[in-house]
Amino acid sequence: MSETDEIGRKPGKNIGKIVTDATLRALKPGGTATDSLPGRGNGAIYFDCKPSGVVAAFYRYAIDGKRRKVHLGNYKARPRDTGRTLAELRGEAQRLALISAKYGDVAEYLAGQEAAATVDRIERQRIAEFNAARGSFDDLFLDYIESRRGKATPGVVKELERLHKTNMQTPHPAIVNMKARDIRADHILTILNPIWERGSKVQADRMRSFLVAAFNYGLTVESVVGRANSKVYGLEMNPAATIKVEKVSVPVERALSDVELRQFWETIESTEGVGPTMALLFKLVISTGGQRIKNIIETTWDDYDLDARTVRLIHRKGRGGQTMGRPHLVPLTDRSVAIVTQAKVINGNHPWPWTTHGKQPFVISSPTHAVVDWLDSKHATIEGQKVTSFSPRDLRRTCAQLMQKHGIDDRLSDLLQAHGQTGVVAAHYRNNPEAALPEKRRAIDLFDHALAKVLGEVKEQADNVVPLTPPK
Template sequence: MASNTSKTVNDQKVRGMTPGCSPLVESLPGRGTGALVFKRPNDGPPACYYRYHLAGKPVLLKLGSYRRTTREVGFTLPELRDKATAMAQIAKEHGDVKAYLAKQASDAEAARIEQERAVEAARLNAEEEARERQRLAEIEASRGTLGELFLDYIEARRGKATPGVIRELERLYQANMLTPHPAIVAIKARDIRPDHILAILDPIWSRGAKVQADRMRSFLVAAFNHGLRAENAVGRANAKRYSLESNPAAVVAVEKVSAPVERALSDAELRQFWTTIESTEGVGPVMALLFKFVIATGGQRIFNICQTTWDDYNLEAGTVRLVHRKGRKDAGAGASERPHLVPLSPRAVEILERVRAVNGCHPWPWTTTGKQHIVVSSPRHAVADWLASDHAGIDGKEITSFSPRDLRRTCAQLMQKHGVSDSLSDLLQAHGQTGVVGRHYRNNPEAALPEKLRAIELFDRALVMVLGEVVEQADNVVKLEKKKA
């Protein structure tokens, strides 16, 4: 019987193997390099093994199935020889081929797992980064621009400031921000720097509107302060966030330019203002009567009048008690209060009776809300409304701008023109009451009433002439009827 132990195997021999036949063996070139072993235990194709010796014992390592035809799965004889040669090299270098291959497979599996973990971690990290980018994009989209901040500030002022103030803020926004500086207006409010504020204010200053530059700066400061406060307010309607950390407008300095202090209304201007203020759009009836009352009382300080309550009007004496304060409220002993009694002319009484018909149920005569007296800025805005109306002109010539405090100067000059002495005028207006006058009258305001009565009488005569009224013989001071409880 022929032996199958030939050291050379060819395709004919391998194909000729029958199920259960003896193995075919082919030694690899070189001593101790091992051999190829072919076995066919069943009807399947022959299986090829690499045989090597480890510690004197033979070890078989399956290389794969022999491919008898092109349609079968497996390896050709040359491919199996190459695989065996590779195993022989491993055996030569590492000894135990199976252990080496097992370790290689384990290392490869570990590497595969690590790679999968790295890929998964990278995927999760990419998803997290995408979510973070989305979150930041949403935050960025919700962050308001400078323009949105200023408009938000304007909306916050609605219901608190007069319509005239709101219109002025909207006008300044259009004229000084949106139209000349659209790029700055579009910058996120948190990214605005002082140089952006300067870019807005410098053109205003350069065209000579220095007072407006200062006001614009004040409005910008107020807008940023609003943004700093409002973002953390509970129940805020506006969803915009500004992420402000500081107020860039606050560090910008605008040289203070005092408004001209020589402005006084002429007789014609005073008459025009008196006769039209009540019919001016945007100026409420109480505000209009406030201006008339200030004039009728000889030019008292308008905010002192605003602060009075009904209790400050002495119905029996026919006077109003004003309080002039000097120094800050928190200045302790450095702050002082000085009472000032002002007699009421029939004209002033008539005005006050009209106010009582409107505000008699409130603590203050001079209130437009019933919740507090008129604030200091409201008269200024009301005058601005009048100046912006069709009434602010005489014979086609526009009346020069003035402020509420100019009414005080107007009354003082009116008295001067009509022969009222400076001392009487100053006494009536509580102006410059120092020295001898202060020592005699400051601690006893009632002692000055006779002189003040004479001053108000002379002033009202002058006012009658300016207003072109018909003079009627009547008492110069009328006592108010007692206010109903």
């Protein structure tokens, strides 16, 4: 008699319609078993013992009279084996039976699902890569700063970097790390309101202007050919453009009185928080007749010719900025030469006279902070009265009014300060700055004489001017 299994089937033949774990563990290589699913036409689980002894399970069903199989996994004979238990295989087979009843060909349906999942995975990856490439608010502002290099003056770029750190990066890290396209007006207000509330109302307005410019840059930069930065921003609007900063009423007529000017001159060097170089900068601004402090800050030692007693300034007012500079040759008096000589002792080994560490010139806000320090000091009290607030820019107006009070012709005053120079005369002087130097020297000599009176170096007796120091 031939050998039979526990249910009377010969090895290698298809065993029964309902199987057990014992049945599957007893299968030999080449042996098969079928476990029919409940319900007519729902198919069955087909077990096939491979030469390795592993029992592979398939969901078997019929389409148009043809049998087809979908792999369910391997049968898990022991707890430490990999694969699925008989109960798990039956559960998965029943799920596929429902798919077969609804969609027909299970293999075709699963292939379609896998293809759709692949497409979805690729799309999610594409979106993730796109979002990774899409720049943050921080990226946008830094990108804008880089775009200003070579166009704006180094001082403006340095000021942008300072404002980025003090007004954005340090106090609002969560906002700056947001995607630029997700920034809304309320985020801009979160940045600007603290600046306004601490009393820096002009800075709040400037900060808003820079933010508007940065977002305007981001709206168009992706269309620029040859751009080094690969970040994209996908901006649809400028959130900063909708914000309005209440205009601050800044006094435009503030000029220091003679007493205030003398007090400032004599005490700025001894003011706590004001370094010696900054104090010399203020004195040079005053002694040169009120030159724009920003233009003097930007000078290098190459701009000074102490033998010729001149300093070459570059005026960059208007839209031309860095690329449309207008030279302005300023004569230096003995007083100014002495000031520059003192600065050379301090910073002669640096490219710029007006610097703290030699890495770059003062940022444009530094003189403002120095004036605030002076106003907060004991020196800003004269005869028991606090000096009214003023800014470094008011020194220019102070010098202009000083010239006017002492009868210096307005044309000479304007020429010395490079103020209102237009038309043919301006074109001539722009092409040849030295052409106006003789008249500027006459203006600066008259101004220095007026300044000497203010500083108490000379006094008037009737129509004569008498030096306080006896002649040598």
